[in-house]
Amino acid sequence: xxxxxxxxxxxxxxxxxxxxxxxxxTVSGLRGLFWYxxxxxxxxxxxxxxxxxxxxxxxxxxxxxxxxKESFLHITAPKPEDxxxxxxxxxxxxxxxxxxxxxxxxxxxxx
Amino acid sequence: ExxxxxxxxxxxxxxxxxxxxxxxxxxNHEYMSWYxxxxxxxxxxxxxxxxxxxxxxxxxxxxxxxxxxxxxxxxxxLESPSPNQTSLYFCASSKADRQVEYFGxxxxxxxx
Numbered sequence: 001x002x003x004x005x006x007x008x009x010x011x012x013x014x015x016x017x018x019x020x021x022x023x024x025x026t027v028s029g030l031r032g033l034f035w036y037x038x039x040x041x042x043x044x045x046x047x048x049x050x051x052x053x054x055x056x057x058x059x060x061x062x063x064x065x066x067x068x069k070e071s072f073l074h075i076t077a078p079k080p081e082d083x084x085x086x087x088x089x090x091x092x093x094x095x096x097x098x099x100x101x102x103x104x105x106x107x108x109x110x111x
Numbered sequence: 112e113x114x115x116x117x118x119x120x121x122x123x124x125x126x127x128x129x130x131x132x133x134x135x136x137x138x139n140h141e142y143m144s145w146y147x148x149x150x151x152x153x154x155x156x157x158x159x160x161x162x163x164x165x166x167x168x169x170x171x172x173x174x175x176x177x178x179x180x181x182x183x184x185x186x187x188x189l190e191s192p193s194p195n196q197t198s199l200y201f202c203a204s205s206k207a208d209r210q211v212e213y214f215g216x217x218x219x220x221x222x223x
């Protein structure tokens with residue numbers, strides 16, 4: 001069974017304090033790993049797709065990396081507007097129509 | 112503007128009273144799906160559709176029905192809602208490769 005585990009569940013940072021969120025996965029044949037951002041009361045918003053170990057993608061203060069067992073979302077010098085829940089999801093080769101989500105990391109950035 | 116819309120946004124109903132949550136997308140996407148989101152459980156897929164008249168079960172399909180008669184619409188039907196279906200529901204759409212999903216704003220359903 002495909003499993004996605006995100007840690008920590010919640011993270012509180014001071015503005016400018018860099019940190020990383022973790023997404024570890026157990027799947028048979030990864031086709032893609034996705035990161036989404038979800039603001040309270042809204043639907044998830046796509047951030048990145050990673051396909052293979054060693055791949056990295058960046059967007060403003062966010063950088064996503066991928067290994068064979070986990071992905072990290074690095075947040076550099078965060079601002080209060082980065083406060084949100086960050087979701088990780090995986091898609092497998094055998095059932096590419098199915099995506100399994102983790103439970104998310106709730107990030108709070110304090111001014 | 113490219114978007115996924117859902118209606119209603121909020122719904123309070125009673126056990127056993129049939130209801131439908133509508134979902135529409137204007138991006139000509141082949142793939143559409145329904146998720147429910149519950150605290151501590153994350154997003155779980157209910158049903159998905161790869162194209163018109165093609166639907167399949169996700170992880171938690173019990174108590175739900177769907178139909179895909181038009182490419183842009185994918186309604187979620189609860190024939191006899193029960194309190195354990197109280198949840199936040201999201202509709203999503205994507206191209207056939209499933210690489211980027213666009214989510215609707217959500218429907219908060221309460222079944223008493």
